[in-house]
Amino acid sequence: MQKLLLYLILLCSLLSYSQNKRIEITGMLSDKLGKVVDAHVINITSKQGTFTNINGEYTIPAKLGDEIKITSIQHHDLNVVVAGISIKSKKLDLLLNLKEYVLEEVEVKKTYLSGNLGTDSKEIKKSDKQAVMENLGFNPYPKRLTKIEREIKTAYAGGIQYGLGVVASLDYIINSASGRIDKLEKQKELLDNDSKLKQLKVTYKDYIVNELKVDSTKISRFLYFAHFDDNFTEAYKKGNLELIQFLKNQAQLFNIIQKENKSKITD
Known part of the structure; x- marks a missing residue:
């Protein structure tokens, strides 16, 4: 009976170890035009990364439940969670979506320019919106935040007041405690x-x-x-x-x- 119990404990330990151990997973990235070269493949969970080779292939350590992020200049980012079938086959092929670049509509107004940069720059008038924002002390051309910067800003946002007028961010307390x-x-x-x-x-x-x-x-x-x-x-x-x-x-x-x-x- 003791031997059987010891065997079961050992078996459970081996199963737990195998599930937590990362293995080498290979894969290929492609889009509708063919193989994707030099895309960045990041294991967000383990903080490891690599690049696809000239054939669109990559190899990265991963285990069940790891989050894999694919980034490429010409493609939309892709996040996937490693599933059991990928662990079993040790393979993870992915299809990326190409970005579509569309020019924004612009309004062209008639101007009278001489061709002299110093003179013409003085003749270009500020828009009403730009002038009002500058008078109020605001930057009329604020930096556009990336997706991850917006998420970080949201994680810090909000607040509560307690004690002697001290303001603490409630979102910050929650997100900091959770590790987010x-x-x-x-x-x-x-x-x-x-x-x-x-x-x-x-x-x-x-x-x-x-x-x-x-x-x-x-x-x-x-x-x-x-x-x-x-x-x-x-x-x-x-x-x-x-x-x-x-x-x-x-x-x-x-x-x-x-x-x-x-x-x-x-x-």
């Missing part, structure tokens, strides 16, 4: 990094390939590798000179690792 604010801010950090990496790829693509000698098919992987360094954010903020030196140092490490991995495979 931490989750949203970490998600924003991931998305901000994703945006930075895409911008770096567009700006420094030729430099990375021609000067740093990084394989053109591994640019996204190199930038993803580099952004984990503690000096990434500081170098990004300081601009070109600091960033170029930072990328140069990272490329040396990246190329060494790539050579070592290649030699291991050939051995």
Whole structure:
């Protein structure tokens, strides 16, 4: 009887461990035009991410219930929760929807311009709305918040008054206690990094390939590798000179690792 009980306890422990352990899931991203290359695949739950290769394929550790987010410049973001069938097959193929870019309707008014920027700029009058907002101390061109920024702002919004006139946000207390604010801010950090990496790829693509000698098919992987360094954010903020030196140092490490991995495979 004791042996049977011990066996059942051991079996339950093994089942629990297998359910909580992340496994490598592979998949392919595509849209109506074909394979999606260099899309960012993020496991929001485990804070891990990767990029799709030239065939639209990716591999990422995941377990049942993990939330996977797909981001791509040309596509709408996609969030999916890993289901049992994906764990069983170790496969998760997804279809992305392309963004449709529509120009906003604009009103063209007749103006009399001389072609001299200094003179013409004085002749352009402010709109009534812009003038009123500036007189009241408001910015007539406020920054448009992203979706995640709006969610964070909502999590902090609202308030109650207690004690000696001290105002505390009720939403903040609830969302802070539940961990929602931490989750949203970490998600924003991931998305901000994703945006930075895409911008770096567009700006420094030729430099990375021609000067740093990084394989053109591994640019996204190199930038993803580099952004984990503690000096990434500081170098990004300081601009070109600091960033170029930072990328140069990272490329040396990246190329060494790539050579070592290649030699291991050939051995």
